[in-house]
Amino acid sequence: MSSKTNVAQPRPFVATTLSNEWTSGICDCFQDPLHCLFATACFPCFACMTAREAGECLCLPLLDAFGCIPPMTTAIRVSIRQRYGIEGTIFNDVLHAFFCGPCSWCQISREMKNRKNPITITSTTA
Template identity: 30%
Template sequence: MAVRNQPAMYAPSDFQTKMTDCCSDMSVCLCGWFLLPCLGCSIASDMNECCLCGSTFAICSVYRTKYNINGSMCGDYVAMVCCGPCAVCQLKRDINRRKEQGIF
């Protein structure tokens, strides 16, 4: 079997969408604003975590660390406190895009 890709760390990057890009995926946006616990459970399920962790700053920090996304735990906390639905939607959009790209 031929080796097609060499293992490598992800280069530092940003989320693939901005936190304010909610309208770029209306299904995620609507779920985030009206069914936030369900969207959090979906994120936790995607990451093989407990359903209660999906809409917390901790899951965002774990995700950022895994994919080497720029930011900090403090920034994740502030984003979740100031605009939790937008931050959770951003995380779900990024997961969906990485799935489409085959890198999740």
């Protein structure tokens, strides 16, 4: 009587909900109302806090006051896009930074929060 040993183990199938697009829109502040309220009440504090969470210098967003186009908002927006593989153009980043600065920072904050804990579906298949 010979016994068979199963050498091949089932491999997990991992699917993630993350894509190459922003997980929230520029005006989706109601996905995180507390951050939106904080950004409205004290925008410089919110931008500095978000920059720090992104791994940048705490005071970096304060340099936006010295340019026609907010250079630090644009740079951090581009950095987040590259970090998470989000498609887009520098032109769109400049437009969002210039016309929608606080909303842009809120979107960056939501993106980091959403990408930190992605929803992962795992199942084993043979």
